[in-house]
Amino acid sequence: MMTELFVDAARVARKDLLIEWRTRVTINQVIPLGLLIEVVFAFAFDANRSLLEQGAPGLFWVGVLFAGTLVVQRSFTVEGPDGITDALRLSGFRPGAMFLGKAAAIFVELVVLEVALLVGVVVLFDVGLSDPLLLVATTVIGTAGFALTGAIYGALSLGVRVRETLLPLLLIPVVAPILLGGSRALEAAFGISTQPGWNWVGLLTVITGVYAAIGLVAFGPLMEES
Amino acid sequence: MSGATDRGDSRHLMTSSVATRILGWVGLAAMAVMALLGLVVSPRDRIQGEAVRLLYIHVPTIWVAYGSFVLTAVASALYLWRGSSREDRGRHYDRIAGAAGEVAVLFLALTLVTGMLWGRITWGVFWQWDARLTTTALMFVSYLGYLAIRNMPADIEARSKRAAIAALLAAVNIPIVHFSVEWWRTLHQKASIRSDRNSEITGDMFATLMFSLLAFTLVAAWLMIHRYRLVRLEEIREEEGLALAVSARRAEGVNA
Amino acid sequence: MRVAAAGVDRLRGFMAPVIDFEDTVVLLGRFPALAGLTMSVDPGHIVLLRGSNGAGKTTFLRTCAGLLPVSQGRARVLGFDMTVSRREVRPHIGLLGHGSQLYDDLTVADNLAFWGGAVGADSADQRAALEAMEVSPRLWNISVQKLSAGQRRRVAIAVLVARRPRLWLLDEPHAGLDRRGRDLLDGLLGAAAAAGATVVFASHELDRAEVVADTVVDIGGGRTLAATSLPRGTAGEGTGPDDD
Numbered sequence: 124m125m126t127e128l129f130v131d132a133a134r135v136a137r138k139d140l141l142i143e144w145r146t147r148v149t150i151n152q153v154i155p156l157g158l159l160i161e162v163v164f165a166f167a168f169d170a171n172r173s174l175l176e177q178g179a180p181g182l183f184w185v186g187v188l189f190a191g192t193l194v195v196q197r198s199f200t201v202e203g204p205d206g207i208t209d210a211l212r213l214s215g216f217r218p219g220a221m222f223l224g225k226a227a228a229i230f231v232e233l234v235v236l237e238v239a240l241l242v243g244v245v246v247l248f249d250v251g252l253s254d255p256l257l258l259v260a261t262t263v264i265g266t267a268g269f270a271l272t273g274a275i276y277g278a279l280s281l282g283v284r285v286r287e288t289l290l291p292l293l294l295i296p297v298v299a300p301i302l303l304g305g306s307r308a309l310e311a312a313f314g315i316s317t318q319p320g321w322n323w324v325g326l327l328t329v330i331t332g333v334y335a336a337i338g339l340v341a342f343g344p345l346m347e348e349s
Numbered sequence: 350m351s352g353a354t355d356r357g358d359s360r361h362l363m364t365s366s367v368a369t370r371i372l373g374w375v376g377l378a379a380m381a382v383m384a385l386l387g388l389v390v391s392p393r394d395r396i397q398g399e400a401v402r403l404l405y406i407h408v409p410t411i412w413v414a415y416g417s418f419v420l421t422a423v424a425s426a427l428y429l430w431r432g433s434s435r436e437d438r439g440r441h442y443d444r445i446a447g448a449a450g451e452v453a454v455l456f457l458a459l460t461l462v463t464g465m466l467w468g469r470i471t472w473g474v475f476w477q478w479d480a481r482l483t484t485t486a487l488m489f490v491s492y493l494g495y496l497a498i499r500n501m502p503a504d505i506e507a508r509s510k511r512a513a514i515a516a517l518l519a520a521v522n523i524p525i526v527h528f529s530v531e532w533w534r535t536l537h538q539k540a541s542i543r544s545d546r547n548s549e550i551t552g553d554m555f556a557t558l559m560f561s562l563l564a565f566t567l568v569a570a571w572l573m574i575h576r577y578r579l580v581r582l583e584e585i586r587e588e589e590g591l592a593l594a595v596s597a598r599r600a601e602g603v604n605a
Numbered sequence: 606m607r608v609a610a611a612g613v614d615r616l617r618g619f620m621a622p623v624i625d626f627e628d629t630v631v632l633l634g635r636f637p638a639l640a641g642l643t644m645s646v647d648p649g650h651i652v653l654l655r656g657s658n659g660a661g662k663t664t665f666l667r668t669c670a671g672l673l674p675v676s677q678g679r680a681r682v683l684g685f686d687m688t689v690s691r692r693e694v695r696p697h698i699g700l701l702g703h704g705s706q707l708y709d710d711l712t713v714a715d716n717l718a719f720w721g722g723a724v725g726a727d728s729a730d731q732r733a734a735l736e737a738m739e740v741s742p743r744l745w746n747i748s749v750q751k752l753s754a755g756q757r758r759r760v761a762i763a764v765l766v767a768r769r770p771r772l773w774l775l776d777e778p779h780a781g782l783d784r785r786g787r788d789l790l791d792g793l794l795g796a797a798a799a800a801g802a803t804v805v806f807a808s809h810e811l812d813r814a815e816v817v818a819d820t821v822v823d824i825g826g827g828r829t830l831a832a833t834s835l836p837r838g839t840a841g842e843g844t845g846p847d848d849d
Contacts, residue, residue, distance in 0.1 A: 131723070138719045142710045145748060206704030209672055214723040215696035275518070279511055283501055293494040293515065296487045297522050300529035307533065326529055333521065341514050344429070347507070347692075504634060506674065587635055595630060595827075598640035602660070602826020 128220050135216065135224025139198060140231060148197055149232045154239045157190035161243050172249060179248040180309030184302045186240050187233065187269070192291050194232050195273035198225055199281050199290075208282060211346070218343035222274055226338065230270035237262050253314030260324050261308040265301050268331035272298055275338045278345040300330055364578040373571050379564035383557070391557040400470040401554065407463040409562040410456040411485070413569045417453035418492070421446045422520035425513035432509075440584060443509040446516060447499055448576035452569050454496060457489050480531035487526050491519040505584075621684060623648050623772055623803040624669055628678035631668050631827075638664035640827035641678060646805060646820075651798050653818035654807040661827040662807035663703070666774040669805065670700045683772060696724055699770030701778055706761050709750040713740065713760050716749060721767040734767035735760070738789055754781045762790060773797060775806035779813055791817045 143149055164182050168174050175182070202208060211221065241262075244250060252258065276294045280286040304323040311320025365373075387405040394401035424446035432439020464482065465475040476482065499512045624646040631639035638661050646652055654662045667673050669682050671691030680687040685694040700706075707716045717731040726734075735745065738759040749757060758781045765773065773794065779787050794804050794817055808814035815821065815835060823830040 134719065134722055138708070138711070138715070141715055142708060145710045201708060201710070204704055206702050206706040207708065209667075209670075209700065209702060209704075210706040210720065212672060213670060213695045213698055213700055214720060216723050279498070279515060283503070285501065289494070289497055289501070292490070292497060296490045296494070296526075297518065299487055300522075300525050303529050303533050322532075326532070330525055333525070337518065337521065341518075344510050345514060347510070504632075590635060591632070591637065594635065595637045595640045598637045598827045600826060602824075602828050602830055 128217060128223070131216050131220030132223035132227060135221050136227040136231075139201070139225060139228030142201055143228070143232060149194055149236065153190050153193050153197070153232075154236050156193065157186045157236055157240050158243045160186045160189055161240065161247055165247060175248040176250055177315060179244050179250045180313060180315065181302070181306040182248070183237075183240055183244045183309060184265075184305045186243075187237055187266075187305075188295060188298060188302055190236055190240075191229075191233050191269055191273065192294055194229055194236065195277045195294065196287065196290055198229050198232075198273075199277040199286070202281060203286075218346050219339045221346065222278070222338045222342035225277070226267075226270045226274040229273050230267055233266045233270060234262075237266060250313045250315070252312065254312045254320065257308060257320045257324070258312040261305055261312060261320070261327065264324060264327045264331055265305040265308075268301050268327055268334060269298050271331060271334040271338055272301075275334065275341060275345070278342055281345070301327060304330070364575045364582065369571060369574050372567065372574070376564065376567035376571050379560070379567055383561040383564040386553075386557040386560055391553045394554070397471055400467055403463045403467040403470075405557055405561045406565075407460055407467060408558060409565040410463070411460040412562060413565050414453045414456040414460060417449040417456065417569065417573075418488075418520065418523075420449035421453060421495075421516050424449065425516035428509065428513045429517075438506065439509070440581075443513070444577045444580045445573075446513065447580060448573040450492060450495055450499070450516065451576055452572050454489070454492050455572075456565070456569065457485065457492070461485065461489060478534065480527065480534050483530045484523070484527040487530075488519070488523055491522060495519055621648075622646055622681075623650075623683055624805065625681040626679070629668070629675055629680045630677035631664055631673050632676050633664065633673075637676075638827055639668065642824075642828050644822060644829050644832070646803060648803050649798050649801055650820055651794055651804040651818045652806070652820045652822055653811075653814045654805065654822055654824055655811065656807075656824035656830075660824045662824055663776055664827070665824065666700065666776055666805065666807065667702075669772065669774055670698045671695045672700075697771040699765035699768055699773045701761060701765060701773075701775040703776055705749075705757060706764065707749045707757060710748060712746050712748050713752070714745045716760065717764060717767060720764045724768050726767040726769070730767050730769075731763075734763040737766055737793060738763040739785065755783055755786060758782055759786055759789075762793070766793060771802055773802060773804040773806070775804070777808055778806050779808060779810050787813060 161182055164178075164185075165175060168178070202211060216224075241258075245252075273294060276290060276297070279293065280290045283289055304326045307316070307318065308320040308323035308327070310316035311318060311323075383405065387402050391402070391405075393399050424442045428439040428442035428446060432442055435441070464485075468477060468482075469475045495512065495515050498515050499508065501508060503511075622645045624644060626642055626644045628641045628643055629639055630637055630641055640661075642661065642665065644665075654665065656662050664673065668675065668680065668687065671682065671685075671687060671694045674691070675688045682694050683697055685691070687694070706720075708719070711719070713735070714731070717735065718728070721727075721731045721734070735742075740756065740759050740763060744752065744756065749760065752760065762778070775794075778790055782790060794806075798804055806814070806818075818835060820832060820834050822832045
């Protein structure tokens with residue numbers, strides 16, 4: 124029963140990643156956009172080195188949030204056509220498997236995006252790395268939380284004609300705590316702040332757990348009708 | 350299908366009843382008394398001066414807004430868990446959730462506006478990145494999203510179900526946002542200015558605050574009941590239209 | 606309604622019907638697309654739905670698939686009560702709709718693997734299904750986007766074949782297919798019915814469809830207007846009505 128769930132989730136994730144691999148939307152469009160966001164912030168702050176270094180962790184997460192919203196958007200655009208939405212409902216995949224599968228694929232794409240953004244932040248904003256383990260833990264757990272939340276809200280706006288505008292409105296306030304926690308933890312990881320960073324990783328873990336549980340329960344009703 | 354026949358028997362139904370008419374007048378009178386108490390009778394505060402009068406709107410509206418959010422969350426949960434077993438398929442719960450959500454957003458907007466004015470006078474700035482303010486602002490945006498889902502064009506049951514889930518998600522999110530923002534401020538700034546400073550409200554000021562809470566509660570109740578009834582009337586109209594629509598639809602087949 | 610009832614009765618066999626609708630009302634928004642439809646279909650039959658545009662054929666098929674809620678009346682499909690729960694029936698349904706049911710960005714083989722894998726069809730089943738629709742192996746690794754409309758249709762049908770549904774619901778299945786494709790489809794439907802599956806399809810190409818079907822149901826205004834048995838279709842085996 125349990126393994127079946129994960130096998131099906133893997134099928135869904137594999138399908139989404141295959142689509143990404145064939146179309147390269149994240150690689151060719153979303154990642155450059157994320158980097159562009161960082162550059163535009165440098166313009167806005169008049170390329171003030173110390174300001175940018177101080178703000179680097181936050182700017183990194185802002186880039187992840189906005190570019191990541193597009194990743195979520197894209198993940199549900201491929202399920203948008205009527206025939207596909209119907210076929211998914213008839214497919215025999217359990218909603219929980221679809222939820223975990225979609226979230227897993229979003230997670231993988233976000234990690235690729237984040238690697239590019241991290242390199243961008245290090246190069247553009249001149250930050251150093253003092254705690255690599257904290258960096259990895261923060262981004263992995265924060266990203267998992269974002270991917271799970273994104274999958275829930277992506278399904279919530281599936282089949283809605285105004286999805287392009289509805290999804291960011293719903294998603295961004297909800298992932299604000301991830302931005303907050305992720306930024307503070309990265310400040311510690313970059314050695315910008317002396318505050319403890321691991322507490323924030325704890326908060327991110329709680330958020331991730333809560334949204335994983337909610338998604339497993341809520342995804343069925345969400346996929347049910349459009 | 351013409352508009353007139355579509356309306357059918359619902360035409361004589363209204364959103365008001367004797368009880369709510371009385372409630373409306375009492376609420377209106379209470380608002381007038383509250384204005385008198387708040388602006389004239391109650392004294393100016395020793396520290397905050399005249400700005401304290403804003404709190405007679407600010408504090409009750411946030412209480413009413415929070416209460417309404419709780420109502421939205423509870424009604425949404427009841428809709429999801431109990432709705433399908435009820436004869437009305439949970440429409441009752443859905444209408445309560447929607448009416449409460451709309452009133453909550455309205456009152457929260459009042460809270461934010463009066464809070465910013467109060468902050469400008471007391472702190473010298475419109476906005477403080479303090480935990481309560483930030484949480485409230487994010488909450489406001491989340492519930493705007495909730496109302497957006499309620500108003501999207503879709504099948505009524507599908508829309509209600511999604512709205513109910515969105516309401517519960519927003520409710521779950523309140524403590525998460527609050528906790529993270531609170532933690533963020535305490536770790537990164539010298540103790541920020543807290544609204545605890547007005548805890549010395551006593552006497553006439555306390556009485557005024559309590560009275561305005563009553564007044565705003567009455568107005569909120571009146572608004573909610575009317576929103577509920579209006580939505581119900583719309584639904585009744587649709588159902589009455591259904592019988593006609595079915596026979597019109599059947600006639601299509603005969604003529605074909 | 607009398608005519609309809611009499612016709613429907615003739616459809617009833619001794620087995621439990623696969624589709625059993627009684628005064629079923631289905632709403633699309635506020636519009637009653639099915640306005641009290643009554644119909645019963647026994648296993649092994651191939652039923653042609655006939656009716657003008659907007660008669661309710663597509664809504665009927667989607668309701669049978671468990672995709673639309675039943676507002677009034679009774680509805681059972683494959684023994685599942687559609688008014689209470691319409692989820693369980695879905696994996697047993699093969700629905701061919703108007704829209705594309707394939708991921709455009711994936712290859713033919715990827716699509717087969719994804720949709721077939723969901724119900725446990727292995728790669729041999731998938732290959733057999735593609736071969737049954739004579740989808741040339743050189744197309745298997747080409748993305749669906751690059752196929753012609755007719756080729757896509759064949760692949761979509763192959764997906765259904767691989768999933769081995771107990772109830773086939775097809776909306777204008779012949780549209781877009783060439784002559785050979787239509788022959789293949791008709792053969793598949795006949796074979797499915799012979800193996801005990803049930804087929805319901807909507808079509809406007811009556812000369813074609815009436816060869817395959819063993820029963821014709823006329824739909825209009827969201828209701829059943831008449832049901833007529835045809836002389837045994839070319840491929841239909843099963844329990845053809847015996848009163849003609």
